[in-house]
Amino acid sequence: MLAPIPPTSTLPAGSVGSVETQYVDLPAPVRLDCGRELPSVRVAYETYGTLSPERDNVVLVCHALSGDAHAAGVSPTSPEASTRDGFAAERRDGSAGKGLGWWDGMIGPGKAFDTDRFFVISTNVLGGCRGTTGPSSIDPATGKPYGSNFPVVTVADMVRCQRAFLDVLGIERLAAVAGGSLGGMQALEWAVLFPDQVDAVVAIATTHALHPQGVAWNAIAREAITRDPAWQGGHYYDTGRAPDAGVGVARMVGHITYLSAPALTEKFGRRLQNARDIRYTIGEPEFEVESYLRHQAGSFVRRFDANTYLYLSRALTYFDLARQHGSGSLVRALEGVSARTLLIAFSSDWLYPASASQEITDALRALSKPVEFHLIDAPYGHDCFLLEEAQQIPIVRRFLADGSAASDLEQRGLCD
Amino acid sequence: MLAPIPPTSTLPAGSVGSVETQYVDLPAPVRLDCGRELPSVRVAYETYGTLSPERDNVVLVCHALSGDAHAAGVSPTSPEASTRDGFAAERRDGSAGKGLGWWDGMIGPGKAFDTDRFFVISTNVLGGCRGTTGPSSIDPATGKPYGSNFPVVTVADMVRCQRAFLDVLGIERLAAVAGGSLGGMQALEWAVLFPDQVDAVVAIATTHALHPQGVAWNAIAREAITRDPAWQGGHYYDTGRAPDAGVGVARMVGHITYLSAPALTEKFGRRLQNARDIRYTIGEPEFEVESYLRHQAGSFVRRFDANTYLYLSRALTYFDLARQHGSGSLVRALEGVSARTLLIAFSSDWLYPASASQEITDALRALSKPVEFHLIDAPYGHDCFLLEEAQQIPIVRRFLADGSAASDLEQRGLCD
Numbered sequence: 001m002l003a004p005i006p007p008t009s010t011l012p013a014g015s016v017g018s019v020e021t022q023y024v025d026l027p028a029p030v031r032l033d034c035g036r037e038l039p040s041v042r043v044a045y046e047t048y049g050t051l052s053p054e055r056d057n058v059v060l061v062c063h064a065l066s067g068d069a070h071a072a073g074v075s076p077t078s079p080e081a082s083t084r085d086g087f088a089a090e091r092r093d094g095s096a097g098k099g100l101g102w103w104d105g106m107i108g109p110g111k112a113f114d115t116d117r118f119f120v121i122s123t124n125v126l127g128g129c130r131g132t133t134g135p136s137s138i139d140p141a142t143g144k145p146y147g148s149n150f151p152v153v154t155v156a157d158m159v160r161c162q163r164a165f166l167d168v169l170g171i172e173r174l175a176a177v178a179g180g181s182l183g184g185m186q187a188l189e190w191a192v193l194f195p196d197q198v199d200a201v202v203a204i205a206t207t208h209a210l211h212p213q214g215v216a217w218n219a220i221a222r223e224a225i226t227r228d229p230a231w232q233g234g235h236y237y238d239t240g241r242a243p244d245a246g247v248g249v250a251r252m253v254g255h256i257t258y259l260s261a262p263a264l265t266e267k268f269g270r271r272l273q274n275a276r277d278i279r280y281t282i283g284e285p286e287f288e289v290e291s292y293l294r295h296q297a298g299s300f301v302r303r304f305d306a307n308t309y310l311y312l313s314r315a316l317t318y319f320d321l322a323r324q325h326g327s328g329s330l331v332r333a334l335e336g337v338s339a340r341t342l343l344i345a346f347s348s349d350w351l352y353p354a355s356a357s358q359e360i361t362d363a364l365r366a367l368s369k370p371v372e373f374h375l376i377d378a379p380y381g382h383d384c385f386l387l388e389e390a391q392q393i394p395i396v397r398r399f400l401a402d403g404s405a406a407s408d409l410e411q412r413g414l415c416d
Numbered sequence: 417m418l419a420p421i422p423p424t425s426t427l428p429a430g431s432v433g434s435v436e437t438q439y440v441d442l443p444a445p446v447r448l449d450c451g452r453e454l455p456s457v458r459v460a461y462e463t464y465g466t467l468s469p470e471r472d473n474v475v476l477v478c479h480a481l482s483g484d485a486h487a488a489g490v491s492p493t494s495p496e497a498s499t500r501d502g503f504a505a506e507r508r509d510g511s512a513g514k515g516l517g518w519w520d521g522m523i524g525p526g527k528a529f530d531t532d533r534f535f536v537i538s539t540n541v542l543g544g545c546r547g548t549t550g551p552s553s554i555d556p557a558t559g560k561p562y563g564s565n566f567p568v569v570t571v572a573d574m575v576r577c578q579r580a581f582l583d584v585l586g587i588e589r590l591a592a593v594a595g596g597s598l599g600g601m602q603a604l605e606w607a608v609l610f611p612d613q614v615d616a617v618v619a620i621a622t623t624h625a626l627h628p629q630g631v632a633w634n635a636i637a638r639e640a641i642t643r644d645p646a647w648q649g650g651h652y653y654d655t656g657r658a659p660d661a662g663v664g665v666a667r668m669v670g671h672i673t674y675l676s677a678p679a680l681t682e683k684f685g686r687r688l689q690n691a692r693d694i695r696y697t698i699g700e701p702e703f704e705v706e707s708y709l710r711h712q713a714g715s716f717v718r719r720f721d722a723n724t725y726l727y728l729s730r731a732l733t734y735f736d737l738a739r740q741h742g743s744g745s746l747v748r749a750l751e752g753v754s755a756r757t758l759l760i761a762f763s764s765d766w767l768y769p770a771s772a773s774q775e776i777t778d779a780l781r782a783l784s785k786p787v788e789f790h791l792i793d794a795p796y797g798h799d800c801f802l803l804e805e806a807q808q809i810p811i812v813r814r815f816l817a818d819g820s821a822a823s824d825l826e827q828r829g830l831c832d
Contacts, residue, residue, distance in 0.1 A: 034696035152696035212684045212705045213677040219706040220668045223713075226699055227661035229645060234698075245643035249665060252636045261629040261766070268628045270736060278734055280450035280568035282650075282726050283642055287733065289628045290635040297639075310698050317703065318694055320686065350677070 014108040016048040016115055019073035019101075021124075021131055026164050030126070036151040040140055043165040044069045044124040044131020048107055049115030051171075058171050059113050059400075060162060061103065061122040062179030062186035064385075065254070065312045066304060068130035071122035072107035072115075075099045086255055086296055087263070088386040103180075105389035112389070112396035118175060125186070126161040127153045127312055129305035136237060136305045148234025153311060155182070155319045159189045163197075176400060178202035180385030181352060182316045188360070191339045192325050198339040199403065202396055205349055205385040207356035208330055208363075209320040214351055217257050218313045221250035225306050234307055243306045248297030250309060255296050260348035260381035264289060330363045337364065341371040342399040344392060346384035372399060430524040432464040432531055435489035435517075437540075437547055442580050446542070452567040455556055459581040460485045460540040460547025464523055465531030467587075474587050475534045475816075476578060477519065478595030478602035480801075481670070481728050482720060484546035487538035488523035488531075491515045502671055502712055503679070504802040521805035528805070528812035534591060541602070542577040543569045543728055545721035552653060552721045564650025569727060571598070571735045575605045579613075592816060593755075594618035596801030597768060598728065601735045604776070607755045608741050614755040615819065618812055621765055621801040623772035624746055624779075625736035630767055633673050634729045637666035641722050650723055659722045664713030666725060671712050676764035676797035680705060746779045756786040758815040760808060762800035763793045788815060 026041045046069045051058065061071050076099065088102070101122075106112040113120050124132035127150070135150035142149075166172075177190040177198055184206025191201045210218070225231055228246030236242050256264075268289040272278060278286060285291035326333030341364055345354035354375050364371040374395050378388045385392075442457045462485045467473065477487050492515065504518070517538075522528040529536050540548035543566070551566035558565075582588075593606040593614055600622025607617045626634070641647055644662030652658050672680075684705040688694060694702060701707035742749030757780055761770035770791050780787040790811050794804045801808075 148698060152698060209686060211677060212680040212686060212703070213672065215686065215703050216668075216672050216680060216705050216709060219701070219703070219709055220665060220672065222698070223668060223710070224640060224665050227665060228643075229661075245645075249636060249640045249643060252632075252639060253669065256629060256632050256636065261627060264628040264632060270625060270628060270631065270739075282564060282568060282638070282730050285635070286730075287628070287631050287635070289632050293632060293635055294639070314698050314702075323686075 014110050015104070016073040016108045018076050019046050019048065019070070020075065021046055021069050023131060024165055024168050026161070026168065028164070030157070030161055030164060032151050032157045033154045034152050038126075038133065038151065041126065041133045041161060041164075042131070042137070043133075043161065044128070045165065046070055046072070046101075046122050048072050048120040048122075049118050051119040055171055056173060056175060057118050058166075058174050059118045059120045060166070060174050060177045060190070061107065061113065061120055062158075062162075062177065062183035063102065063122065063125065064179070064181035064183050065309070065316065066300070067102045067183070068128065069122050069124040069132075070101045070130075071103045072101040072120070073104065075101075087259065087267075087380060087383055102386065106392065106396070112393040113176075113178065113400075114397065118400075121166075121169075121171075123162055123165060125158045125182075125312065127158070127308060127315065129308035132161075134305070135234070135307035135311055145235075145237040147237060147307060150307065150311065153315055155185045155189050155315050156193060156324065158315070159186055159193055162186070162190075163194060172197065174198050175403070176200040176202055178204070178396075179206070180204040181206055181382065182312065182319075185316060185319045188321060189319070191337045191341065192321065192333060195336045195338045200400065201339045201341045202344075202399065203341065203357075203360070204344040204392070205346055205352045205382055206343075207352050208333075208360050209322065209356070210317055211353070211356070214257075215317045217253055217351070218317050221253045222310050222313055224249035224253065225310055228306075231306060234310075236306070244301045247301050247304065247306045247309060248294075251297045251300040251304075252293045255293065257351045258382040260350065260379060262348065263380045266379070268292065330359060331366050334360075334363050334367060334369070337367075337369055340399075340403075341369065342396065343371065343373040344385075344395060345373070345375050346381070346388065347375060347377045348379050349382045349384060351382040430526050431520070432489040432524045434492050435462050435464065435486070436491065437462050437485050439547060440581055440584050442577070442584065444580070446573070446577055446580060448567050448573045449570045450568050454542075454549060454567065457542065457549045457577060457580075458547070458553070459549075459577065460544075461581065462486055462488070462517075462538050464488050464536040464538075465534050467535040471587055472589060472591060473534050474582075474590050475529050475536045476582070476590050476593045476606070477523065477529065477536055477538045478574075478578075478593065478599035479518065479538065479541065480595070480597035480599050481725070481732065482716070483518045483599070484544065485538050485540040485548075486517045486546075487519045488517040488536070489520065491517070503675065503683075503796060503799055518802065522808065522812070528809040529592075529594065529816075530813065534816075537582075537585075537587075539578055539581060541574045541598075541728065543574070543724060543731065545724035548577075550721070551650070551723035551727055561651075561653040563653060563723060566723065566727065569731055571601045571605050571731050572609060572740065574731070575602055575609055578602070578606075579610060588613060590614050591819070592616040592618055594620070594812075595622070596620040597622055597798065598732045598735075601732060604737060605735070607753045607757065608737060608749060611752045611754045616816065617755045617757045618760075618815065619757065619773075619776070620760040620808070621762055621768045621798055622759075623768050624749075624776050625738060625772075626733055627769070627772070630673075631733045633669055633767070634733050637669045638726050638729055640665035640669065641726055647722060650726075652722070660717045663717050663720065663722045663725060664710075667713045667716040667720075668709045671709065673767045674798040676766065676795060678764065679796045682795070684708065746775060747782050750776075750779050750783060750785070753780065753783075753785055756815075756819075757788070758812065759787065759789040760801075760811060761789070761791050762797070762804065763791060764795050765798045765800060767798040
């Protein structure tokens with residue numbers, strides 16, 4: 001029997017095809033951890049696959065700091081708007097080109113989040129700059145962009161906003177909530193805040209609380225932005241100036257923390273731009289890695305809002321399950337979790353090291369909750385969650401297929 | 417027999433006492449790797465101990481990026497000018513207070529560089545901002561500060577400048593040349609450029625060529641400075657504005673790369689400034705580590721020139737013994753070395769990892785040159801070379817005492 005001919009011959013096998021971001025206005029104000037309330041919130045989202053009549057096949061996918069609702073497929077209206085960049089963008093150059101979702105390798109027919117089975121939903125987070133209400137949105141009270149008057153949001157606020165959004169769609173339960181990095185924090189927060197509504201958590205390259213060095217890197221990135229005079233206290237939107245210089249530096253810092261030192265050595269070494277010799281220049285890129293950083297900063301500035309960077313960076317440093325929900329105890333914070341949990345970490349990830357996933361695993365095991373932890377040996381650092389699909393897909397597929405058998409399996413040996 | 421009473425009772429045992437920085441104007445222009453020439457060069461220096469009649473007991477100590485000529489003792493004229501900061505400054509608070517040299521723990525009677533035996537000389541490097549000619553110096557051709565018209569200097573240029581300076585003092589040979597980080601690069605460069613004039617090299621927490629991630633961190637720090645509008649293309653000296661914001665970010669990046677993640681966790685954890693809870697702020701420090709970073713940036717900006725940061729950062733990324741002297745081969749680059757070499761690296765140093773010292777060791781051993789490599793197990797990261805004196809002192813003392821026995825000892829097992 002011949003394989004069916006795909007609907008669009010230019011799309012690679014396993015693609016969800018052409019998608020467009022949609023928008024929902026929440027019917028009620030959103031109450032925030034900081035005590036303030038957002039009177040009107042719009043949520044940008046995409047969906048892939050088909051909602052079952054029983055509405056029991058929903059997977060919510062949560063993005064990381066620089067992501068957006070466009071997680072899979074090709075966005076024909078804004079082909080330049082892919083949130084893939086760096087190593088991830090380069091890896092894709094040879095396949096479907098630009099406009100591809102940031103987790104396209106994981107979402108689609110036959111992939112980790114199999115759209116033949118699941119109805120996958122991806123939203124832009126609260127505080128974002130890609131369609132969901134954030135600091136660049138208009139404050140209805142003033143008719144101008146919020147800027148730094150936007151309330152400080154937490155990961156829990158993001159999750160409550162997703163909860164309110166799913167209510168609008170008439171979706172009560174999640175078969176799974178999944179994400180990497182800040183997205184993984186959201187997934188864990190879902191399991192704690194709404195334990196009766198989440199069947200499974202897939203938390204990749206993430207943590208229950210960022211370690212102090214990670215807090216420091218985020219502080220430095222924010223300092224780079226707020227010290228840029230063009231930031232103007234956060235009210236730059238209508239001034240014709242934006243803190244592009246600072247955002248560029250912030251992105252460079254982020255980018256190096258997302259990669260491993262060996263990956264940089266393998267990719268760039270100490271190769272010079274000018275193969276013959278150094279040119280004795282202070283201000284211009286001299287090594288290939290310097291030129292790469294400048295390029296990454298430039299492309300990021302074109303697609304990302306400085307204030308959103310500040311707000312999401314702050315949210316992910318605040319995230320601390322033990323502080324928020326356990327009076328300092330991670331075990332106590334996770335006491336109410338009823339979802340099965342899959343944790344994946346990467347050996348070369350020094351920003352979200354495997355030790356944090358191990359701590360979550362230990363806490364859930366101490367509570368006799370079903371949990372799997374896979375440590376994948378891979379070289380690219382934190383960005384592995386965007387790059388190492390081949391190793392993640394079978395783990396996630398089997399975990400999601402195993403929905404009925406909620407057993408605490410010792411699976412770590414499978415892949416490390 | 418009673419120990420002699422120290423001359424000043426307020427000084428701790430082993431101190432070289434009160435010192436003042438001195439200055440020498442080189443008698444001839446300095447020719448640079450970039451092809452340009454500096455017509456007049458002043459060198460700031462300090463000395464500790466007594467020059468022997470045979471002039472055979474000279475140890476040249478070379479400083480790192482943020483250091484200066486004030487390596488030991490107390491500087492009474494500028495007590496606020498200590499180049500110790502961060503963990504190193506705090507460690508000293510209980511002893512001699514401010515104004516202490518950056519390597520005071522290593523230089524003095526009975527210390528690693530024993531001033532009862534050696535005449536220790538420390539200079540501020542070419543390109544510096546603490547007395548030696550650099551970008552903030554007056555360009556005699558214009559009567560104004562060089563700014564970014566200052567020629568790009570290399571580590572080899574720094575060493576040639578030190579050579580010319582020692583000629584003025586009538587010193588031909590060095591019993592040893594020593595330094596950590598950029599200072600270690602200078603020590604290695606000395607052994608290659610002037611093999612007949614160096615008896616021993618002590619190169620600590622250094623490398624033969626910075627790895628690509630280190631090149632990237634330095635590029636980011638420089639971008640933070642050059643993107644600050646107050647930098648003004650490098651000509652900010654007489655404008656009443658300086659790129660303090662950018663230098664602060666550069667220093668924050670540097671500071672975190674000088675420390676290890678576990679050291680930050682041990683010192684700060686995720687402790688909040690406000691012990692009760694988070695305050696929901698984007699712009700203000702919330703975690704103790706954030707406040708610490710801001711404090712470090714502020715104190716650095718007050719004592720260090722932005723352009724010097726750029727020039728020294730560039731020099732240490734250019735440094736590459738194999739490229740400069742070996743057509744890409746480290747072994748070939750080191751062929752002419754005749755000094756005995758002591759290498760020390762620290763287990764937690766991820767900016768100048770031990771692997772580089774191992775590569776230098778392997779190259780020297782392949783050439784049957786006398787070399788010792790000690791890997792010290794210590795938690796503070798790159799800054800260990802400023803902090804872990806207790807572990808370094810016996811190694812350096814024994815190595816320098818062992819001057820006559822130029823044997824290739826396998827000493828690594830002694831201390832790790």
